[in-house]
Amino acid sequence: MSTITAPWEELRRQARTLENDIDVKLVAFSKLGISSGSANINSETAPLINSDDMFDTMSMELQQLLNQLSSINDKMADIAPSGAATMHTIKRHREILMDYQQEYSRTSARVSARREREELLRGGSPTPPAAGLSRRDQYAKEANHLHSSHILVDEQINIAMEARDHLSSQRQTFKRMQTRFNDIANRFPMLNSLMFRINARKRRDSLIVGVVVAVCTFLLLMYAFH
Structure with a gap:
């Protein structure tokens, strides 16, 4: 039993640590999505892509953390000791992961929709590409946005x-x-x-x-x- 319990407890500790990190980052992620949208609305000269670089970076970090938490949950299910309490613990961790994924998807979808509206509003008067970003970079970011929508x-x-x-x-x-x-x-x-x-x-x-x-x-x- 001890050879199973030790890895199990270590995975639980890792899961709780990741859950705490994700929870903090999700709050900042949501606030950043709102503030970046407000900044673009108040300043017509601020380029959309540059103002959202921090949001995109945090989005990638959150996606990596969510993937790590999902992998840990799967490992916990594989080596879990038998018992109703253990099954309840695994179910609870998976519910927390699902809540985090839904919150992340809602924030990403909201910001993606806002970006599309702003692009449409600027469609009549094209603006030059953001400094330091080539057309290929812009296409890559647009592909990432579409990928996020597909994930949602x-x-x-x-x-x-x-x-x-x-x-x-x-x-x-x-x-x-x-x-x-x-x-x-x-x-x-x-x-x-x-x-x-x-x-x-x-x-x-x-x-x-x-x-x-x-x-x-x-x-x-x-x-x-x-």
Whole structure:
């Protein structure tokens, strides 16, 4: 047990350290995204790319930290000692990672949208490239922005798939409950009317959930290819 516990505790310590670092950087990352946007709005002569260099640098650092935390979580799951408490710990670390990824994606998407609006506003009167940045550099930054948007869409799709799996699990639970109710109804015929109303409501709820999932998927696809 000791040969397993030592690496496990070390990975937990690393995960907590990374989580603290990411939490601090995410706060600064969000504030930097807002301040850089305000600076560009107040100063028409400030080039967009230069004013956002610090934001892009912090974005890359955060992405690396998130990747490291994801790798550590996977290692923890591989060597985790058996037990309910251990499973709860792994689940909690993964939930924290998902929250951080969503916050990072929201801030990146917000800044990317702001940059696109400012580029459109400047479309009628082109400005010279920022000093020290070639056209290739600008294309590379634009490719990074598109890559960030694709990552955001992929993460939203993963969230939708997790929600679908959760709904599937609930469906299996409902099936087991229905089987039990059927057994009871066979013993007590007066419950048949109650079972009919329950089944009707379940079909209605399933239809509503299906419509909501379809609408969300359609909106995500429209956003991704807009």
